[in-house]
Amino acid sequence: MKKIFLFASICSFCCILMSVSFAEQASEHDNSQNKTNQALSEVQQQISQQQKSIKQTSNKRSSLENKLRSDDISIAKIAKKIINTQRDLKTTQQALKNLAREKISLTYKKQQQEKVLAQQLRAAYTSGHHDYIKLLLNQESPASVQRTVTYYKYLNDARTKEIDQFQIVLSNLLAVTTKHQEQAKKLNVLKQEQAAQKISFQQSKQARKQTIRALSKELLNSKQLLAKLVAEEENLVVALQRIVTLSQQSAELVGLKKLKRKLSWPIKGKISHSFGSRKHGYLKWKGILLAASVGKQVKAIHNGTVLFSDWLKGYGLVTVLDHGEGYMSLYGHNQALLKSVGDRVETGEPIALVGQSGGQNQSGLYFEIRRDGQAVNPKPWFK
Numbered sequence: 001m002k003k004i005f006l007f008a009s010i011c012s013f014c015c016i017l018m019s020v021s022f023a024e025q026a027s028e029h030d031n032s033q034n035k036t037n038q039a040l041s042e043v044q045q046q047i048s049q050q051q052k053s054i055k056q057t058s059n060k061r062s063s064l065e066n067k068l069r070s071d072d073i074s075i076a077k078i079a080k081k082i083i084n085t086q087r088d089l090k091t092t093q094q095a096l097k098n099l100a101r102e103k104i105s106l107t108y109k110k111q112q113q114e115k116v117l118a119q120q121l122r123a124a125y126t127s128g129h130h131d132y133i134k135l136l137l138n139q140e141s142p143a144s145v146q147r148t149v150t151y152y153k154y155l156n157d158a159r160t161k162e163i164d165q166f167q168i169v170l171s172n173l174l175a176v177t178t179k180h181q182e183q184a185k186k187l188n189v190l191k192q193e194q195a196a197q198k199i200s201f202q203q204s205k206q207a208r209k210q211t212i213r214a215l216s217k218e219l220l221n222s223k224q225l226l227a228k229l230v231a232e233e234e235n236l237v238v239a240l241q242r243i244v245t246l247s248q249q250s251a252e253l254v255g256l257k258k259l260k261r262k263l264s265w266p267i268k269g270k271i272s273h274s275f276g277s278r279k280h281g282y283l284k285w286k287g288i289l290l291a292a293s294v295g296k297q298v299k300a301i302h303n304g305t306v307l308f309s310d311w312l313k314g315y316g317l318v319t320v321l322d323h324g325e326g327y328m329s330l331y332g333h334n335q336a337l338l339k340s341v342g343d344r345v346e347t348g349e350p351i352a353l354v355g356q357s358g359g360q361n362q363s364g365l366y367f368e369i370r371r372d373g374q375a376v377n378p379k380p381w382f383k
């Protein structure tokens with residue numbers, strides 16, 4: 001009996017020990033689970049904050065990129081106005097020179113005619129004042145009278161002719177003087193416009209610089225930068241596909257196939273990035289970046305029609321020319337575009353001005369040649 005009681009006691013004690021052990025294990029498990037849940041919550045909160053931060057950065061960059069587009073277009077408009085004003089200034093200055101020469105010539109003619117008229121008047125006064133009635137009542141022979149009348153008529157006709165010519169010269173001189181004054185006023189107005197445009201141009205450039213500075217503060221990590229560049233390339237491809245469908249190729253445009261080693265570069269400049277070189281990550285340059293100073297003329301590599309003339313994210317102000325047979329040339333990062341969609345351009349004709357639009361820190365020209373929408377190495381086409 002005692003043995004049975006002892007065994008029962010031992011069993012009960014073991015059960016108690018096991019219960020305590022299970023309770024401790026359960027407690028430890030609960031604590032561990034709570035810690036895990038807390039850590040998971042913290043991670044989720046960090047992820048949420050990071051996503052929120054990325055979204056805010058993305059929204060801010062998007063707003064700044066829109067501001068950059070506005071700045072680039074503003075600079076382009078002012079740059080074109082400055083070009084037109086400079087052209088008008090040259091035309092007006094040349095007109096002033098021509099009018100000044102004409103004025104000198106007319107003034108000389110006026111002086112010469114004054115001398116001739118003075119001589120004629122002196123001759124008439126010296127010969128005396130006669131009229132036809134007195135000559136007829138004179139006792140001289142009719143032949144003598146006829147000669148005298150003819151002589152006076154000749155002098156009178158000559159004098160009348162000189163007076164008419166003199167009046168014409170005076171009228172022309174007055175007209176030229178008036179035009180000269182008008183052109184001088186126009187020149188002053190153009191100079192004032194040019195001064196105002198230069199101030200506006202500097203203000204727009206300063207605004208653009210501040211926008212780029214703000215964009216540079218919104219740093220992107222490697223993955224974000226890669227995604228941005230991929231999106232910009234895809235945007236370019238979509239834009240090119242869209243304009244190709246809208247293009248109407250002229251029979252005169254025969255492409256670039258037979259022009260290898262015959263074309264001239266759109267600008268003269270050092271190649272900063274070559275076709276096919278690494279751009280970022282797995283991305284490679286689809287064209288060539290040529291370093292050049294701001295405002296330098298960008299020239300069409302061959303005859304063509306303007307298919308695109310606008311601002312494009314990542315590439316700034318872009319002009320695309322259709323050369324026929326599926327060949328296109330692209331010119332990006334310009335300061336100003338000189339041609340509009342549909343314009344026909346000839347080889348070597350200025351189509352844009354070098355700039356740094358699209359957020360570039362250095363000025364230069366981004367240039368591509370595409371065949372049936374695919375970018376090809378431009379180098380084989382140039383001398």
